[in-house]
Amino acid sequence: xxxxxLRLSGLGKSFDxxxxxSGVDLDVYPGDRISILGASGSGKSTLxxxxxxxxxxxxxxxxxxxxxxxxxxxxxxxRYPERQLRDLRQxxxxxxxxxxxxxxxxxxxxxxxxxxxxxxxxAGEARQRALTELRRVGLEDKADTYxxxxxxxxxQRVAIARALAMDPDILLFDEPTSALDPALVGEVLGVxxxxxxxxxxxxxxxxxxxxxxxxxxxxxxxxxxGIYETGTAEEVLKHPKRPLTxxxxxxxxxxxx
Amino acid sequence: xxxxxxxHDVFVNxxxxxxxxxxxxxLFVVCLVLGMSLGLVIALGRRSQNRxxxxxxxxxxxxxxxxxxxxxxxxxxxxxxxxxPIEISPFMAAILGISLNSAAYSAEIYRGGIQSIEPGQWEAxxxxxxxxxxxxxxxxxxxxxxxxIPALTNRGVEIFKMSTLASVVAYVELLQxxxxxxxxxxxxxxxYTVVAAIFLIILYxxxxxxxxxxxxxxxxx
Numbered sequence: 001x002x003x004x005x006l007r008l009s010g011l012g013k014s015f016d017x018x019x020x021x022s023g024v025d026l027d028v029y030p031g032d033r034i035s036i037l038g039a040s041g042s043g044k045s046t047l048x049x050x051x052x053x054x055x056x057x058x059x060x061x062x063x064x065x066x067x068x069x070x071x072x073x074x075x076x077x078x079r080y081p082e083r084q085l086r087d088l089r090q091x092x093x094x095x096x097x098x099x100x101x102x103x104x105x106x107x108x109x110x111x112x113x114x115x116x117x118x119x120x121x122x123a124g125e126a127r128q129r130a131l132t133e134l135r136r137v138g139l140e141d142k143a144d145t146y147x148x149x150x151x152x153x154x155x156q157r158v159a160i161a162r163a164l165a166m167d168p169d170i171l172l173f174d175e176p177t178s179a180l181d182p183a184l185v186g187e188v189l190g191v192x193x194x195x196x197x198x199x200x201x202x203x204x205x206x207x208x209x210x211x212x213x214x215x216x217x218x219x220x221x222x223x224x225x226g227i228y229e230t231g232t233a234e235e236v237l238k239h240p241k242r243p244l245t246x247x248x249x250x251x252x253x254x255x256x257x
Numbered sequence: 258x259x260x261x262x263x264x265h266d267v268f269v270n271x272x273x274x275x276x277x278x279x280x281x282x283x284l285f286v287v288c289l290v291l292g293m294s295l296g297l298v299i300a301l302g303r304r305s306q307n308r309x310x311x312x313x314x315x316x317x318x319x320x321x322x323x324x325x326x327x328x329x330x331x332x333x334x335x336x337x338x339x340x341x342p343i344e345i346s347p348f349m350a351a352i353l354g355i356s357l358n359s360a361a362y363s364a365e366i367y368r369g370g371i372q373s374i375e376p377g378q379w380e381a382x383x384x385x386x387x388x389x390x391x392x393x394x395x396x397x398x399x400x401x402x403x404x405x406i407p408a409l410t411n412r413g414v415e416i417f418k419m420s421t422l423a424s425v426v427a428y429v430e431l432l433q434x435x436x437x438x439x440x441x442x443x444x445x446x447x448x449y450t451v452v453a454a455i456f457l458i459i460l461y462x463x464x465x466x467x468x469x470x471x472x473x474x475x476x477x478x
Contacts, residue, residue: 096377102381103478104474104477146476
């Protein structure tokens, strides 16, 4: 079996002395779909943001495709030169809770932006690629629409297309449906499921336990200080072994019928 | 008592006023370009990671914002040549005073505009691999400038009107020429009325144009 695409060893982050998480070890293999669950404040989003270095981790190490990211420094904390940040972020696509589309660009412009500005692709070619990605998320007919005219679900699908356009090795979803009207959650989950069926590697922070069960190859439950429990969806979500996971799932299942 | 308005003597001297308008426009364009672009540089300086750059930019803003333009123009014209072996023309003194002052004001406008953009926009730009400069140029500034156009328009109008201050060092602009015509014919009422009207006639269409630009940029809303 090939090595992991992404390996986190002892990754940690704290803000002003408050530990958000620490000692996170995680190997992500091609085709893995890992859901990250945890109580609010357990650092799920921060972990994702550390993986594409929107937050700089202050302990541990990250390897992508076998190459260490960052450079060791005297303080013992890795340093991340600007060029490495940009390289890594192109290989790790991010989908945000609040979409963060560029409001002054059309949807095709949003999707093509990384290709033209970052990769230097000619505008015509980038637009074709953008249309391909928009077709994938079912929004080709909205190519020349500005984000302000889209529903939340459509916005999130454009954001997914924007991430896909960069051909990332891994996709990170940071609570992609939490900001959506309940009626619009389905269409976004549908797109994510379709990407899962294509065999894309992804890390998903979500509160949609049912969806996580359905789509994940692995589930990670984050506790106060790092990974609290991990295993297959069946193991963690159906037969959790540890009390906090059990409690969390009980809370989330309270009104399911 | 009724005053007999007599614009004849003003219009006889239209050529002198036309030269003044040309001088005003020249000063306006130079100061607008210099002030607005230097303002952006200073605004970025105030956001720099580099402490001395940040500090110098702040010093610049506070110095030029808190001293009168009139004093600055006089200072550059009369005082600077004493300190440095350079000849400063009235035009140059006026450019320095007005541009640097406008740069200080517009820097604050740009800074406010940039700060008003949601952090998520920076993050989304970085997440697709953009450098800070690319994010600024492609994502942040286009949105920020749209928001600050009304404030920048105000600044531009102000620069146009500040050009009259150049008359203090006898730079040939509209007010300076107006004074000349008024002193020849002893008709300040007519002359200054015409001078004010010319400012209005030139400025109003420019302002209308910025409204059109504003509407054009708002098409994505």
